Amino acid sequence: MRFKEGDKVEFIDQGELKQGVVTEIEETNHSIFYQIDYIRNMEITWITEDKLLSPAPVLKVPRFADDWISHCKQREYDLACLLDYEDSDMSAEMNDWLSSEDSNQELLMRAWLDGYEVEKEPLYYVKLIDQATGYLNVRNDGRRSMSNSVQNEIFKTKFTESEIKAMDKGEVYWLLREPVDEVEGEA
Structure with missing residues (x-):
């Protein structure tokens, strides 16, 4: 079976x-x-x-690759233009990713031709002090406070890397990050 x-x-x-x-x-x-x-x-x-x-597995690409594919399709570029990172307005992050491994070029081509999903970005808590109520909470109106790690309609406690680094004092908060799955795995 x-x-x-x-x-x-x-x-x-x-x-x-x-x-x-x-x-x-x-x-x-x-x-x-x-x-x-x-x-x-x-x-x-x-x-x-x-x-x-068995259905073929769906390819997963990083968010910046999705942004680049969308950019190329909006401008009606062809596959050759998609991979032309010498002479394009490709982001540095995308260029570095394509240049880092040959398999990334093939992955990008397959995603263009066959379809793809965007990889889910890892989420982090920002733990300001070492106790149960020591986590950064950001309210809907942008106000910050410290409380537990429970996220709800009012408080956001799980952040992507870019969200953390975009905050005032984001570089400091980035040093205090804890991956969400590690913390939830301990519970």
Whole structure:
């Protein structure tokens, strides 16, 4: 059995590639049948295992690569212009990323051709003092205070690197950062 309940799968139906989710599995002596719930059409069908495909993984690119791809598409650049970092208005961050590894050039091309998702930026707390109520909190109106690390509609406590560095005293706050997942993992 290659798939389990909840797996996303693809299959060809009447010459069209469709996507769905495995909702039920039935085994017989000779075959395995999967009940597939179509994601878009809200229909259900039964398909044998040999007719199902694992969907290709979605490429993930950094935010600045997404910005560059959007910039190039808005100006109707072609693929050659996308990679022409010698003679363009590409950001230094994008240029450094492309120059750092050959595989980044291929990743950018595949993202341009096949589609992509933007990598989720890591989030950080700013811990001002070493106690439970020692975290930086920023209210909706921009006022800052110190309290616990719980984020809600009023207080923001989780920040990206760029958000921290853009704050007044951001370089100091950056030194006091703690990754969100490390702190939440301790709880």
